[in-house]
Amino acid sequence: GESVGLHLPTLSVQEGDNSIINCAYSNSASDYFIWYKQESGKGPQFIIDIRSNMDKRQGQRVTVLLNKTVKHLSLQIAATQPGDSAVYFCAENGYNFNKFYFGSGTKLNVKP
Amino acid sequence: DTAVSQTPKYLVTQMGNDKSIKCEQNLGHDTMYWYKQDSKKFLKIMFSYNNKELIINETVPNRFSPKSPDKAHLNLHINSLELGDSAVYFCASSHNRDGQPQHFGDGTRLSIL
Numbered sequence: 001g002e003s004v005g006l007h008l009p010t011l012s013v014q015e016g017d018n019s020i021i022n023c024a025y026s027n028s029a030s031d032y033f034i035w036y037k038q039e040s041g042k043g044p045q046f047i048i049d050i051r052s053n054m055d056k057r058q059g060q061r062v063t064v065l066l067n068k069t070v071k072h073l074s075l076q077i078a079a080t081q082p083g084d085s086a087v088y089f090c091a092e093n094g095y096n097f098n099k100f101y102f103g104s105g106t107k108l109n110v111k112p
Numbered sequence: 113d114t115a116v117s118q119t120p121k122y123l124v125t126q127m128g129n130d131k132s133i134k135c136e137q138n139l140g141h142d143t144m145y146w147y148k149q150d151s152k153k154f155l156k157i158m159f160s161y162n163n164k165e166l167i168i169n170e171t172v173p174n175r176f177s178p179k180s181p182d183k184a185h186l187n188l189h190i191n192s193l194e195l196g197d198s199a200v201y202f203c204a205s206s207h208n209r210d211g212q213p214q215h216f217g218d219g220t221r222l223s224i225l
Contacts, residue, residue, distance in 0.1 A: 032211040043116070043202050043216030044155070051211075087153055098143065098209040099168050102155040 012109040019077040021106045023090035026071060030092040034100070035064060035075045038087045047075070047088075077108075085110045115139050118203045118217040125193060126225050133188045133220045135203030143167075144186035145204040145214060146178060155202070161186055162209045190222075198224045 013019045025033075031052035036044035048059045050066050050073075057064050063076040073090050087107050091100040118135045125131055137144060145168075146158040160168035161180045175191045186203060200221050204214040 034213055036216075038153075041218070043204070043218045044214075046213040046215070049213055089155065093211055098160060098162075098206075098211065099157060100214070105153045 009104070010107045010109065012111060013080050015080060015082060015110055015112050017080055019075075019080045019084070019108060019110075021075045021077075021088050021090075021108065023073040023075075023103050024071060025073065025090075025092045027092060027094045027101075028068075028071065030094050032093045033064070033066060033073050034091045035062075035073075036089045036091065036102075037084075038089065038105070040086075044089060080108075080110050082110050082112060084108060116203055116205055116215050116217040118201075118220050120220060121218065122221050122223075124223045124225065127193055127195060129193050130189070130191045131193060131222070132190070133201055133203075133222075135186050135188070135217060137184055137203075137205040137215070139205055139207075139215060140184075141205040141207050141215070142183055143206045143209045143212075144180065144183070145206075146186065146188050147202040147204060147216075149200045149202060149219070151199070159186075159188075160209075167209060193222075193224050195224050198222055 034049040035047040038044045048064050050057045050064045061078045065074045087105045089105050090103045116137045143162045145160045149155045158172045159178045163183050164180045177189045180186045200219040202219045203217040206212040206214045
């Protein structure tokens, strides 16, 4: 079946440090992955996505790495800021292009 | 200029009641969704509509009935509410059904007394 999991439920980092949030998925048919950020009282907000024909994609201060061999996805946030404090979810689309399976989330705490 | 808006933001009601949550998107997207987020923050898809046609219907009790009057609206009606229905319900939309990022509303927190 499809499942997405996160290695660390809570991650605390110092402001200015880099953060790495990891995600494992089990469905080798998944070909599209998304990272979302959810702040308290808000809905998930799109951060960055990657398709299975790539292994790295960069955005503004964020990088997503995809390792299809071990079915692993990571989100790197450079120079973490207090505003980055939130819960981060990875999502994969499994067999269905339109049906996303979400991981259980990692809470990122940024200490000033 | 809210992209995906859902109402109400909070809904507190008694067990056994019937309630509706409304969702509207002004992004011109073809596909809309309903998700349920439980107390452990786990997000699970419930339904998806593409151009008013139901395309995803997870194993959701038939007390839950989505209605899409047009592609900009997807409402969720819940009959005979139960304690286990307490959760945050999120509406989302995407450009089309083919693997696109989803834009979420800010959620409706449903509390059953």
